[in-house]
Amino acid sequence: MDNISQVIQGVPLNHYILFSTIIFAIGVTGVLIRRNAIVIFMSVELMLNAVNLLLTAFSVYHNDAAGQVFVFFIMALAAAEVAVGLAIIVMIYRNTHSTDINTLSKLKW
């Protein structure tokens, strides 16, 4: 355990922020460029994970366990979100026979 905690000594906090920013932006790009609703959900999961990792890094940086408890709550929330979201996708597929979000443009102005 001591060996592992030696590894991160020296990684600056800025690099964690930079890394999480890149992963979050990849998630945002995925939401913008894909049309398959399931892949859009996966991009949302990527964004949630980037935030989770950053919260953990801050928690270690400030020596406060509250950040890791927050990550735990975010994981519970992500599980609930995926269950409801995939149920909605299944229902959409049953009605329109595709998961293309462009078929769901009735609410578009």
Add this chain to the structure above:
Amino acid sequence: MSISLFYIIAFLSIIFSLLVIFSKNPIHSVLYLIVTFFTFTIHYILLNAQFLAIVNFIVYMGAIMVLFLFVLMLLNLNEDSEKSKSILIKVAGIIAGMCLVITLVASLKTLDASEPVILKTANLGLVKNLGKVLFKEFLFPFEVSSLLLFSAMVGAVLLAKKEIKSA
């Protein structure tokens, strides 16, 4: 074992998350996402957040990804059926993502050079320590999250249930 392990794993995470959003086949996207989550698990282990590493491994790689794969195979979307967006929208989306990165990095530059992340107490992320915090300070949010999971379960069953034809 050196400091470069973090950078190698971070590089792998970025590569696989790019593959998630750029692969045509949704099944491949799910498989790449599993690898991405595995690299995140390694990140948690490097931060000595052992509880989160285990939960990430079980909940994300186990439950959520199985749910994704299950829905993909249920809907039989494994063939390349997705009509891709027009090239203009794709370029616009990529530029928008790049703008987000540039904005956040530029705001990061106004900070001074940060101190390295150093684990001060070694048992910060262990199950024993986190359990004490969770059941003392965060007991009420913990109970509320059980309500959230319950309502999500009811909602998922209600939504995915076949509608009765008489209606």
